[in-house]
Amino acid sequence: MLRFILKRISQSFLVLFITGIIAFSMFTFVGDPVDNMLGQERTMEDVERLRAQLGLDKPIPVQYIKFLGEAINGNFGVSYRQGRAVSEIIMERAPATLELAALSAVFAIILGIIFGVLTAIKRNGLLSNFIMTASLIGVSLPTFLIGILLIYLFSVELGWLPSFGRGEVVQLGWWSTGLMTESGLKALILPSITLGLYQMTLIMRLVRSEMLEVLRQDYVRFARARGLSERDINFRHALKNTMVPVVTVIGLQLGSIIAFAIITETVFQWPGLGLLFINAIQFVDIPVMAAYLMMISVMFVGINLLVDILYALIDPRLRVAAK
C-alpha cells in the first residue's frame, strides 16, 4: 500500500515537473513582453529599464532557478498587462471563481442525485422521459450557448436577473463575497446554473445507471420481501450503495468545474480567474498564463492523486494490480 502511494506521488511530481518546464519555457521563449508593454513611441532606455525591472536581462539558467524558487513561494512576477504582482491579482480574483464553482457544484450534486434517483425509480414515467431527453440536448449544447440563452430569457426578455458581473460584494478581510447581498446572490444564479448543468447531467446519468444496477440485486428483493417501504429501500439500501462511484466522479469533476469556469466567466463577464486567464491569452500576458497553468495543474494533480489513493483504500483489487 505504501509502495503504491509513493509511486503515485512520484508520478504526480513528474507531471508537475513537466508543467513547470512548459510554464518556464513560456516565460523564456514566447513573445517579447517589452514589445507588448511599451507602445510604438519608446526609447532604448525605456526598453533597457523595463528589461532589468522584469529580470529579462539575466541568462536563461539563472532565470530558470529564480523561476522555480519564486514559483514555490507562489510568486510569478509582474503581469505584463496590468503592471501588478500576479499573486496579488490571483488572490483578488480567486474568491469570485471559488464561490461560483462551489455553488454550481452544490447545484449539480443535489439536482443530479435527485433526478438520477427519480429517473431510475420511475423508469418509464412521463417526467423521467422528459428529464432524460432534456439532458441529452443539454449535453450536446455548448456551455456558452446555454449561458447566452439563459441571459436572453431571464435578463433580456423577463428582466429578472442581472446578465453580467457579481453585483455588490462585501469585503471579509481579503475575501470578497457576493453571498451576503441581494444583488450578489441574484448575480450568482445564472452563472452557477450554466456552469453546473453539464456536471448535473453527468451525475444524474451515473446515479441512474448505478441505481438501475443496484435495484436488480438480490438484497433489494429481500428487503422488499421483508416488507420495507419503497422509500426505505430506495434511499437507505439502494442509493447508499451507489455512492462510491458517484463520490469519485464528483471529486474528479471538481477540477473541471474550475477549468470550465473560464467559459462561464467570459459569458457573464464574471471577474474571476477564468476571465483573467482568457484576457491573459488574448494579450499574451505570459506571467498570468504561467501562474494559472501551475495553479490549475497542482489542483488537478492533487485531486487525481487523492481519488486514486481513496480508490485503492476502498478496493483491494486495485492494490494488487498496482504492484
Place this chain on the structure above:
Amino acid sequence: MNSHLSDTIEPTPSRLRRILDSDLFYAFQRSPVAVVSSLVATLLILSSIFAPLIAPTNPFDPSSLNLMNGFTEPMTPNAFTGEVFLLGTDDQGRDVFSTILYGMRISLFVGFSAVLFAVILGIFLGLIAGYFGGWIDSLIMRSADVQLTFPSILVAMLIFGIAKGITPVEHRDQMAIWVLILAIGLSDWVQFARVVRGATLVEKGKDYVSAARLIGRRPYAIMLRHILPNVLSPVLVIATISLALAIIAEATLSFLGVGAPATQPSLGTLIRVGQSFLFSGEWWILMFPACTLLALALSVNMLGDWLRDALNPRLK
C-alpha cells in the same frame, strides 16, 4: 428466374450494390435518427462548400456592403434602401444568411482539419508505441497520460496562447485559423493513439505479421500496409464523435476570443459579435448563427453515436 448461366458464374456485385446490401446500411435505413441527422449534416456541409454560389452577397467584399442596410430585421424591408434580407443584417449591413454560410465553412474546415491532424498524429504515435514497445512506448503513453490530466479545451487554449505568442504580431490574424487547427488537433490525439496502440498490440502477435516479418518487410511497411488497415474501424467511429466535439471546441474558443479573428469569422466568432447586440433588441444577429451551430453539432453528434452503436457487436 435464375438462368443457367447465373447459377454457375456468380457476378461480382458492384461496389454500390455491396454498400446497399450491407448490414450497416440496413441498420441505417431502420433508424430515423440516423437518416434525419445525416440529411441535416449533409445539407449543412454541402451548403457551406457551395457558399459562394448560394450566398446572396459576399460578406467579405467591402464593395458589396451598404452601411445603410445595417440592422435590417429578417424578412422586412430596410427603412432606407427597401432591400429585404432573409435573416436580416448585422451592424455593418452584412447579410446574416451569407455570413452564416461563410462562417460555417470556416467552422467545418477547422473541425475537419483538426480531427484529420489528430487522427494522423494519433495513428502514427499509436502504431509506433504498440509495435516497438519499450522506452518509446512509455514516453508516448506517459505524455498522453499527462495531457489527459487536463480537460482538452484547456490544453487547446494553452497551445493557442503559446502559438499566438510565438507568431509575429502582424501575422497573427492570418495564422489564427492554422493555430486553431493545431491547438484543437493537439488536444485531441490521445484517444486515437490509445485505441491504435491497443489494437496494434493485439495484431502484432498474429501470424500474418510474423509472416510479413519473415519475408523481410521493414517495420514501417508492416505497420502501414498490414496492421493499419486492421485497426482503422474503431478510429473511424471516434473520429466522427471527435468531429462534433472539434466543431464545438472551435466555436467555444472563437466565442472566447481566442480563435478565428473577426476578419475570418467562424460560427463562434459570429455568436461572440452577436452577443453585444442582444440587449439592444437585434436578436437575429446572434440567434441564427447559434441555431446553425446547434444543428451542425447535434446532427454530427447523433450520427457518431448511432455509428458507434451500429458497429458495436455487443449491442446487436
